[in-house]
Amino acid sequence: MSSLQFPFDVLSRTGAAASLPAPAVILDQDRKPLTKKEVSADHPTWCPGCGDFSVLALYFKLIERRKIWHEKITTVAGIGCSSRFPYFVQAHGAHYIHGRALPFATGVSLSRPDLHVFVFGGDGDAFSIGGNHFVHAARKNVKLTYVVMDNQVYGLTKKQTSPTSPIGYKSKTDIWGAADRPLNPMKLAITAGATFVARTTATNPNHVLEMMEAAMDHDGFSFVECLSECVEFYEGAFDAANPRKGGKFELISKEHDVTDEYAAYKLADAPWPGQFGIFYKAAKPTKNQNEAKIISDHRAKVAGQADWQILQKSFDRMK
Amino acid sequence: MSAVVEPPAPSSPSQPRPPAKITEAVIRLAGNSQDGIQAIGGFLARLAGRSEQEVMTFMTIPSTISGGPSIFQVRVGSGEVLTSGDEADLLMAFYQHSYNDHLSSLKPGGIVIYDSDHVTELKPENLEKYRHIGVAISSLTVEAIGGTGRDKGKNVFALGLLAKMFDLNIPKLTRLLEERFASKDASVLTNAMNAFNAGYNYELATAAQLFQFQPGQNVGQAQVVMSGNEALAWGLIAAGVRFGAGYPITPWSDIMELLRRELPKYGGMFIQCEDEIASISMAIGGSYGGRVAVTGSSGPGISLKTEALGWAVMAEMPLIVVDVQRGGPSTGMPTNIEQSDLNIAVFGGHGDSPRVVVAPATVEDCFYTAIEAVNVARKFSVPVIILTDQGIATRIEAFRLPDLQKLVQDISPDLSAVADHRPYDLTAPNGVTRHLAPGTRVASGKYPVVTGLEHDELGHPTGSGKLHTAMTSKRRNKLRRLADKIPLPTVFGSDHGNVLLVSWGSSQGPVQEAVKYAQAEGISVSSVHIKYVNPLPNGLDAIFSRFTHVLVVELNDEGLYGFGGQMTALLRSRYCDPKIVGLTKSDGLTWKIREILERVHTLTTKA
Ligand SMILES: Cc1ncc(C[n+]2csc(CCOP(=O)(O)OP(=O)(O)O)c2C)c(N)n1
Ligand code: SF4
Ligand SMILES: [Mg+2]
Numbered sequence: 001m002s003s004l005q006f007p008f009d010v011l012s013r014t015g016a017a018a019s020l021p022a023p024a025v026i027l028d029q030d031r032k033p034l035t036k037k038e039v040s041a042d043h044p045t046w047c048p049g050c051g052d053f054s055v056l057a058l059y060f061k062l063i064e065r066r067k068i069w070h071e072k073i074t075t076v077a078g079i080g081c082s083s084r085f086p087y088f089v090q091a092h093g094a095h096y097i098h099g100r101a102l103p104f105a106t107g108v109s110l111s112r113p114d115l116h117v118f119v120f121g122g123d124g125d126a127f128s129i130g131g132n133h134f135v136h137a138a139r140k141n142v143k144l145t146y147v148v149m150d151n152q153v154y155g156l157t158k159k160q161t162s163p164t165s166p167i168g169y170k171s172k173t174d175i176w177g178a179a180d181r182p183l184n185p186m187k188l189a190i191t192a193g194a195t196f197v198a199r200t201t202a203t204n205p206n207h208v209l210e211m212m213e214a215a216m217d218h219d220g221f222s223f224v225e226c227l228s229e230c231v232e233f234y235e236g237a238f239d240a241a242n243p244r245k246g247g248k249f250e251l252i253s254k255e256h257d258v259t260d261e262y263a264a265y266k267l268a269d270a271p272w273p274g275q276f277g278i279f280y281k282a283a284k285p286t287k288n289q290n291e292a293k294i295i296s297d298h299r300a301k302v303a304g305q306a307d308w309q310i311l312q313k314s315f316d317r318m319k
Numbered sequence: 320m321s322a323v324v325e326p327p328a329p330s331s332p333s334q335p336r337p338p339a340k341i342t343e344a345v346i347r348l349a350g351n352s353q354d355g356i357q358a359i360g361g362f363l364a365r366l367a368g369r370s371e372q373e374v375m376t377f378m379t380i381p382s383t384i385s386g387g388p389s390i391f392q393v394r395v396g397s398g399e400v401l402t403s404g405d406e407a408d409l410l411m412a413f414y415q416h417s418y419n420d421h422l423s424s425l426k427p428g429g430i431v432i433y434d435s436d437h438v439t440e441l442k443p444e445n446l447e448k449y450r451h452i453g454v455a456i457s458s459l460t461v462e463a464i465g466g467t468g469r470d471k472g473k474n475v476f477a478l479g480l481l482a483k484m485f486d487l488n489i490p491k492l493t494r495l496l497e498e499r500f501a502s503k504d505a506s507v508l509t510n511a512m513n514a515f516n517a518g519y520n521y522e523l524a525t526a527a528q529l530f531q532f533q534p535g536q537n538v539g540q541a542q543v544v545m546s547g548n549e550a551l552a553w554g555l556i557a558a559g560v561r562f563g564a565g566y567p568i569t570p571w572s573d574i575m576e577l578l579r580r581e582l583p584k585y586g587g588m589f590i591q592c593e594d595e596i597a598s599i600s601m602a603i604g605g606s607y608g609g610r611v612a613v614t615g616s617s618g619p620g621i622s623l624k625t626e627a628l629g630w631a632v633m634a635e636m637p638l639i640v641v642d643v644q645r646g647g648p649s650t651g652m653p654t655n656i657e658q659s660d661l662n663i664a665v666f667g668g669h670g671d672s673p674r675v676v677v678a679p680a681t682v683e684d685c686f687y688t689a690i691e692a693v694n695v696a697r698k699f700s701v702p703v704i705i706l707t708d709q710g711i712a713t714r715i716e717a718f719r720l721p722d723l724q725k726l727v728q729d730i731s732p733d734l735s736a737v738a739d740h741r742p743y744d745l746t747a748p749n750g751v752t753r754h755l756a757p758g759t760r761v762a763s764g765k766y767p768v769v770t771g772l773e774h775d776e777l778g779h780p781t782g783s784g785k786l787h788t789a790m791t792s793k794r795r796n797k798l799r800r801l802a803d804k805i806p807l808p809t810v811f812g813s814d815h816g817n818v819l820l821v822s823w824g825s826s827q828g829p830v831q832e833a834v835k836y837a838q839a840e841g842i843s844v845s846s847v848h849i850k851y852v853n854p855l856p857n858g859l860d861a862i863f864s865r866f867t868h869v870l871v872v873e874l875n876d877e878g879l880y881g882f883g884g885q886m887t888a889l890l891r892s893r894y895c896d897p898k899i900v901g902l903t904k905s906d907g908l909t910w911k912i913r914e915i916l917e918r919v920h921t922l923t924t925k926a
Contacts, residue, residue, distance in 0.1 A: 004687060005806060006694040008728045014753045015744030017737040023762030025736050038764060042779055070766055074757045076604075086768050087779055092757035094607055095770040096600070097630050103564075103597035107604020107612065108757070110588065111562045115757055133600075136593040291588045298583035308727035310584050311557060315720060317498075318543040319369060 051202035051228030080122035099129030151230035186268035196222035241273035252277035343396030345404035350413030352389035360391030368544035368717030371535035377403035463517030479518020554689025559730035561587030562605035609732025609756030615641030637696035655907030680827035683718035802854035812845030815865035829910035
C-alpha cells in the first residue's frame, strides 16, 4: 500500500517522434514568416460559397502578417460546420465537443500563457449549448480570442432553428417560421462582462482581418461575431449588410466611446443589419493575471524551497 | 475493549481500582453537529497518531446546513485497526436523542457517559445492560468557563473527561489544543483549557473504570493524521498535478478546496467553474497544455462529465477524474456511503470507451493511488478515474509519514522540438502514443489535431470503417498492456478453502476484519482485494478456482437479476463463473463485521 506499482518514469516520445533524430532548431529570428501554404492543412469540407472560407483565409493572413509560429498558436473549436476549423489550420489544434470549446480553451490559456489561443465556432455552439460557458468565460475575462461564425442557423445538422435565427425564419424545426426571439450576441457579451466586443461580416475581408487582429492584441476575453452566410440553408441572410448585394455596410461612428458600456449596448439595438466595428473595449484584470498574482504571492512565501519541501511543511503540521 | 487485562482487586474498597490495560477502544460521541464533536474526535485521532497508535474514525454529518444530530466514532488501537468498529465501548451522549438513538451501538456492558443536563429519561432495562455515568456536562462547562450562560466548550470538557478515563497523554493533548486555537484570540485558548481541566479533574474515578492503552506498535515511526479526501489531494500535488477545475458538491468539495488553497504555492492553480461539464473540459484543456490535470465530483456531477470523458478517451488525453461516491441515483443520499458508481466509472458514456478505474482502500492508499493514477494516465495517455467513497473521504486515519523527497514528482511537459509526430500513430508499440503539447515545434511542418471524431494517425477525420476498427483496437489494446503490468493481488488468509470474500475500495477493512473473526471461529474464509477495477488484473480466476464460494462484498444493490452488485457483474462478465455471487446493501452505512459474518455462516453451514 505504501509503495508505488506505477512509479514515475521520464517518458520518452512514442511512435514516429521517437524513431527520428531531434531536428536542428532554427532560431526564431532566422525563421521566415509562414506562407499560406505552410499554415493550411486539409482542404475545407465546407460547401462552395460558404462564408466560413473567408474567415479561414483571414486567419491565415493574420498568422502570416503577425509572424506567429505554428507551435505558438492553438486553434480550438466545438462542433458544427464552422467548428471544423482546426483541421484546416496547420498548427496545434483541438476539435472538442459541442458547446464546450470555451472551457477547454480556458484550460489551455491558463496553463499555457505562452500560447495564442483562438477559438472558432458557430452560433448554436456558442449561444445555445455553450451559452453558459460563454457567459462565464466572458465574466472571468480569460485571455483568448473567440470568433463566432454566426450564420443564424444550425448548418451541420442541416437547417434547424438557432438561437440567433430571426423571427419568421423557416427551418426544419420551425416550418411555420421561427417564433422565439433571437438573442443579440453583442448585448449578451456586453452584459456578461466581455472586455472586447466586436462585430464584422465575412463579406468584408479587410474588416474581418482588422477585427481579428484587434481582438488578438486585446489582453482579455475578446469576442468577435462574424456574420458568415450558410449558402446551403440560409442563403441571402446577410445581403442587407453586403453592398454587392444592394445592402449597406455601416461602420460604427468614430465618435463612439468604446469604453462606454451603455453606449455600446445602445449601438447593439440598431435596426438590422446593424453596425460593424468595436462596440466595447475595456482594460480590466484578466483571469490569467489574477491567478498569476495569487501564484506569485504564494511563491514569494516559499521562495527557495523545492516542491517536496513545501509539501513536507504541510505534512509536518499533520503529525 | 479487547484484551482487557483485569486489574488486581483493590486493596481497600474506598480506593479506586487501578487502570485496566487495554489494546484498543471504540468511542462514539453523539450530539449535534454544532457542538464540535467532530473537533474532539479529530483531537483523539490526532493524539493517537502522535502516540504511534493506529486509529480510524467514522462520522456522520447532517445533510442540512442548519445542523442536527451527528456522531463521531473513533477507534484507537495499539495493534492493527481495520475498521472504525461495529460496536462502541464507550458512548458519550450529549442529548436525549443521542442517548436514545445510539445506546444500541454500545457493546453489552459498555459505558455510557451522558450529559445529565439534557438526558433525563433512562430506561430501567438499559441501566442493567450498560454502565451509566451521568455528568452535568453543560452546566459544569458554563461554570468552568465563567458563566456566560452558554455551553460552548462542552466538547472540550468532554475531551477532559475522556483524557482522564483513558489516561491520555496530557502534554501532547495540550499541544494539540494550543495548535488548534493558535490563530484565535488568547481568551479562546484560556476558555478551552479551563473547560478541559474541569473535565479532567472531575471526579470520575469512583464512578468509572480507568483505562490505559498498551504502548502502540508503530514505535519510532512518524505518523501523519488526515482524511481520505486530504490524502488524495496531497497525493495529486505530490504526483506533480498543477492544474485542476471543479464545481462544488459533497463529498468531493474538500478536495477542490484544498487544491485551490495549496496549488498556488507550487505554481499551480485550481479553477472553480460554472458547472461540471466546464470543469472537466477545462481540466482536459489543462492536460492538453501538457501536464496531467485533475477534475472530480460526486453523484450527479459525475453523470454530467461523461460526454467529455469520452472525448478524452477518443483523443487519448491523460486526465485524472476523482469520483467520491455517495448514495445515488440523482441527488440520492449526499452524505452517505455507497459504491454504486462502479458502472458509470467503467462504462459511463456512449460508444466503446476504455478508461482506467482504480479504487483506493484506505486513507493512506488514497495518497499513493493518486500518484499511481497520474503515472498511469501519463504513460498510457488515458483518463484515469479514482473511485473513492464518502466513507473513506471523510474518515481520519494515521499512517506512516511518506518519504516526500523521494515521491514528489516533476511532470512538466517536454516542449523540445521533434522531427515529426503522429498523435495516433498505429505503429506505436502496444498502441501507446503520447500527447505532444502545443508549443512543441514539429520540423516536418505537420502539426497534430486532437479530436473526438474518429481520425487517422494525424488526427484528421475519417469515415473509414477500417480506421475506426484499428483505432478502437488501439485504444483498447493499450489497456490490455496495462493489465499485464497490474500485479495479482495477494490472498489475505489461506490461498484455498471454502469461502473467498472479494472486496474493492473501502470495503477492504471490514472484509479483512471479518476474515480474522471467521478464522478465529475456525471457519475457512479468506479474502482478496481488487484495487485496479478497470482493467482488472489477470489471473483472478486461478484464485477463485481454489475456493468453493466467491462472495463479492460491496455497498450497492443486488441488481435486477439478484446475483450481486456491480463488481460481481464485472467479474461474472469476465470469468463467466456463476459461483461468483454478491453480498450487497444500500443502507448508506459502512459494513458491520457482523453483517458479513452472518452471510459467511449461511454459506458455510449450507455447504
Ligand atoms: C451534445 C451534442 N448535441 C447535439 C449535437 C449535434 N450538433 C452538431 S453541430 C450542431 C449545431 C451546429 O450549429 P452551429 O453551432 O450554429 O454551427 P454551424 O454548423 O452552423 O456552423 C448540433 C446540434 C452534438 N454534436 N453534440
Ligand atoms: S451547410 Fe452551410 S454552414 Fe455548413 S458548410 Fe455548407 S454553407 Fe457552410
Ligand atoms: Mg450556425
